[in-house]
Amino acid sequence: MGFGKYNPETIENKWQKAWTDTGAFHVETDTSRPKYYVLEMFPYPSGKIHMGHVRNYSIGDVVARYKRMKGFNVLHPMGWDAFGLPAENAAIKNNTHPAEWTYANIDDMRTQLSRLGYSYDWRREMATCHPGYYKWEQQFFLDFLKKGLIYRKKSPVNWCETCNTVLANEQVEDGLCWRCETVIEQKELSQWFMRITDYAEELLDSLKNLEGGWPERVLTMQRNWIGKSVGAELEFEVADAPSDSDNKIAVFTTRPDTLFGATFMSLAAEHPMVEKLINGKPEAEKVREFVTKVSNLDKIVRSADDLEKEGVFTGSYCINPLNGEKMPIYVANFVLMGYGTGAVMAVPAHDQRDYEFAKKYDIPMQIVIHPKDQNLNLDEMTEAFTAPGVLVNSGDFDGMPNDEAKGAIVSYLGKSGKGKKSINYRLRDWNISRQRFWGSPIPVIYCDQCGIVPVPDEDLPIILPEDAIMNEDGRSPLPQMESFVNTICPKCGKPAERETDTMDTFVESSWYPLRYTSARKEDGPFDPEALDYWLPVDQYIGGIEHAILHLLYARFFTKALRDEGYTKVAEPFKNLLTQGMVLKDGAKMSKSKGNVVDPNSMIQRYGADATRLFILFASPPEKDLEWSDQGLEGSSRFLNRIWRLAEGxxxxxxxxxxxxxxxxxxxxxxxxxxxxxxxxxxxxxxxxxxxxxxxxxxxxxxxxxxxxxxxxxxxxxxxxxxxxxxxxxxxxxxxxxxxxxxxxxxxxxxxxxxxxxxxxxxxxxxxxxxxITDELLIVIQVNGKMRAKISVPASASKEDIEKESIAHENVVKFIEGKTVRKVIVVPGKLVNIVAN
Missing domain, CATH: 1.10.730.10 (Isoleucyl-tRNA Synthetase; Domain 1)
Incomplete structure (x- = not known):
């Protein structure tokens, strides 16, 4: 074979075809060989790849190819996270069905990714919008429903008016929709939830098994989101309440040591006791107005440190279970129903938020902790004292270190049934209901006689209608489609209606790594032998933005599937690499900034190899990468240099x-x-x-x-x-x-x-x-300044090196007429001649 001009396109097309024709990257389960499962987070099929895709998938491809060369049996699959709002919006704009838009985009993106030469086993390709995929997701839903891991309840939810759907807490960022940045409202709706909180302790505890394999930053973010707090649950009786009514308010606190200092109580606007507390009171209307105002505030805003603390007195009081004193009950804007019990015992002398509130509304304070060897004075305090100290004004507990007092006070209250040790989590159950069309249908039926009835396993999958016409305002067409809604109850045989909500798209991405192990299996979600062999994923690669949403959900889902007997692993991803962003002019590439670089044009001009080389050479994988046209040209020149070397x-x-x-x-x-x-x-x-x-x-x-x-x-x-x-x-x-x-x-x-x-x-x-080198390069200094270099045999003695150094012509010039006082020989490195 001869050489011509280096033509990347010709060469790249030739080898991509050869790899495809020979099935070079096809892989099967082979228990006789060590396995390696490398996976990049799969893309949404928008139709065009961007430089972030190129970087992510190039990193994964290098890992896959390297591990094959190291003798591993490598699984490297690709698929499509294909449900979601963009497909619906595009379908509305183009007057088509989301499926048509999605599958056309998949075809385009598959071609683009193939042009980069990625070593995928394309036989395992899958799209989450395909009934062959979401059938098994519906099966998992039914399994979890039977187990009690899924439930339906009416509760306040995050509502995005633009997207016309609810969002999980994790999908609200700084009070805005994670996708469209619309301000989130609170609505009361009946929704389906997964009990991710049942796994809170295991999700937290098993993070230690990921240390060293996952970035510490991601582990910290998950720990903080799960938010474990160890404290006590206390009961406060409502004063003057009828004896036959619900007259107790439960409070979770991490500071039972400050209970003698509690002087008022703060309730969340959504607390179920609010209406009972204000019933018949002159404050009732004012409280209702405040509740309406606060309920429409975003949860993130309400929990922010810089929020101006506001509240309103309910007209009712509760009793401090330790000292029997009456405490006014307020509704406050900073208390959330989702955290703890939605009620907070307020200790203004020892909590800054309560201090600010008490100052604003002229509520009394009581100091119950002094610093060691110092007495506090309320008149001199300008902020709450929150450091450790010794109890005062606390009855029999006076003089006790406050950490020691926590357990002692809880134990004391436990004997009277007014308190107990408790653990609380910030993590809330996962709301998976979405009021949109392009998602996996939730497989339940509503029957007037039988209630909520699961769809029988043999009737799965419940398929999204292909004749759906999208509503211009984005509302789901499913509730209007009698052909979809109307059905027969599988229990009693009478007319019934299907659920028209679909599942959150993060459900699909929570289990896709498992499906890749047997992507074409039709009689079950997984082949057990393949699942046992390939899991966990040895190297997962994706963006830091998924630290909470996707990664937490995937960990939960894997544990839930383990408990259903599908898999033996508890963690889906052994190692995680969070790659940096691709920037241009110091900013993330985006159409709005006008700094997007089209990968297709770069590949056409320089070739896939040069594009890959630049994006892997310009920065370590975990760091952000600044795009450089000159850098890409340099990569192209280097490949041409290799070509010319081979030619020569x-x-x-x-x-x-x-x-x-x-x-x-x-x-x-x-x-x-x-x-x-x-x-x-x-x-x-x-x-x-x-x-x-x-x-x-x-x-x-x-x-x-x-x-x-x-x-x-x-x-x-x-x-x-x-x-x-x-x-x-x-x-x-x-x-x-x-x-x-x-x-x-x-x-x-x-x-x-x-x-x-x-x-x-x-x-x-x-x-x-x-x-091992045969010769060593020795630097010769005279009075600390370099004057010459010599090559000596690696076996040369100190004496030989000293002799040759002093005899060097450049050295002779600098020591001529001087007396050599000392010659310092550092073996293998340098000689320093001291002369004067």
Whole structure:
């Protein structure tokens, strides 16, 4: 085979077709081989890939290709997170069905991703909007419903007026819809929930098993979101309440040690006791107005530290269970029904939020903790005292350290039935109901006689109607479709109606890694043998923005499926890499900023290999990457340089293998030098591939090896040992770069005369003995200033080095006429001559 001009498009199309035709990246369960499951977070099929996709999937592809070369049986699949609002909005705009828009986009994006040469097993491709996928999601829903892990209740929910649907707490960001940034309202609706709180303790505790494999930042974010608090649940009786009424208010507190200092109570606007407390009171109307105002505020805003504290007196009082004193009950804007019990015992002297509230409404304070060796004075206090100290004004508990008093007070209250130790979580159950069309139908039926009836397993899947016509305002068409809604109750056989809510799209993405292990199985969601073999995912790759939403839900779902007997693993992802963003001009690429770089145009101009090389070389994977046209041009020049090197060596190098060992002949000095550089490159590349996938330094090391080949090739091509050294070194260049720039490497591998593809070659192993140098470069200083450099045999003695250093012509000039007082020899590094 001869050389022409390096033509990336021709070469890349050739090898992509070859990989497809031969099934080069097809993989099967093989328990005789070590497995490696690498997975990038699957994309939403918007129709066009962006540079964030290219970076994410290039990182994953290098890992997959490298692990194959290391001998692993590698699963590297791709699919589509295909349900969701954008498809509906596009369908409305284009007067079509979301399925038509979605599948057309999938076809386009599959073509684009294939053009980048990613080593996917495309036989496992799946789309979450396909009935063959969401059938099993509906099955899981029914399994969880039977177990009590799913329930329906009426409660305040986050409502997005623009999206016309509810959102989970995790999908509200700073009071705005995570997707469209509309201000969220609170609505009272009946919705379906998953009891993720049943797994709160395990979700928190098992984070320790992910330490070292997951970024600490993500672990911290999950710990904070789960938000475990250890404290006490106390009961406060409502004063003057009828004895036959519900006259107790439960409070969760982490500070039972301050109970003697509680002087009022704060309730959430949504607390069920509010209406009872204000009934017949002159304050009733004022409280109702306040409740309406506060209920429409976002939860995030209400819990912010800088929120102006506001409240209104209900006209009722409760009794402090320790000292029997009456405490006024307020409704306050900063108390949330979702956290604890929705009621807070207020201790203004020792809680800053309560302090500000008490000051504003002139509510009494009581100091119950003094710092050690100091007495506080209410008149001198300008803020709450929240540090540790000793109890005062606390009856029999006076003088006790406050940490010790926590347990003692709870124990005391427990004997009278007024309190108990309790654990609270910030995490709330997951609202999975969505009032939109393009999602998995919830498989339940409503019957006037039988109530809520699960759809029988044999009737799954409940398929979204293909003849649905989208409403212009985004409301789901399902409630208007009699052909979908009207059905027969499977229990009593009478007319009934289907649920018209669909599932949150995060349900689909919570279990897709498991489905990839047997993506085409039709008689069940998973093949047990395949699931046992492939799970957990060894390396998961995606954005930090999914730290709470997707990653928390996926962990929960895996544990729930384990408890249903589907899988044996408790965690879906062993290792997590959160790649940085691709920036241009210092900002994230976006149409609104006008700084988008189209991957397709870059590939057309420079080729897939150059695009991959730049995006992997410009920054370590976990850091943000600043786009540079010059950087991409530099990557293209480097690949052309490799091509020209191969062209110049045509007919002179042969397929001896990477890091080949010379047999039956000695290497010249230059051949040894190149071989040493070759093995140093493999040593460094192997280390950096394994250590957090530092591809940029792998590429830099390979560039140095190419430079060394250029520097020595004219000398080396004259001898047998030189040609051998060049052959081995060039083979190493191709094998090390093969995961990064696979097409060029395949082409040159073939031209060199190798049988088989470089993608199936073994990763080279460096030889320690090749790293040993025959000569050392020694720096010579005179009075601390460098004056010369010499090469000496590695075996040279101190005396020999000293002699040669003093005799060097440059050194002689600087010591002439002076007396040498001392010669300091640092073996293998330098000589310092002290003379005056």
């Amino acid at each position: 060596l045509e007919g002179l190098i042969s397929p001896v293998g990477a890091c080949a060992k010379p047999e039956g002949f000695e290497l010249s000095s230059d051949a040894k030098k190149l071989r040493r550089k070759e093995h140093e490159t493999v040593n460094r590349a192997s280390r950096d591939m394994e250590n957090k996938f530092q591809f940029n330094t792998v590429i830099a090391a390979t560039m140095e090896l190419v430079n060394e080949m250029y520097a020595l090739k004219d000398t080396l091509v004259e001898s047998k040992d030189g040609k051998f050294a060049l052959s081995s070194a060039f083979s190493t260049v191709l094998t090390v770069l093969a995961p990064i720039t696979p097409h060029l490497c395949e082409e040159l591998w073939e031209i060199m005369g190798y049988e088989g593809i470089v993608a199936a070659a073994a990763w080279p192993e460096y030889d320690e003995s090749a790293l």
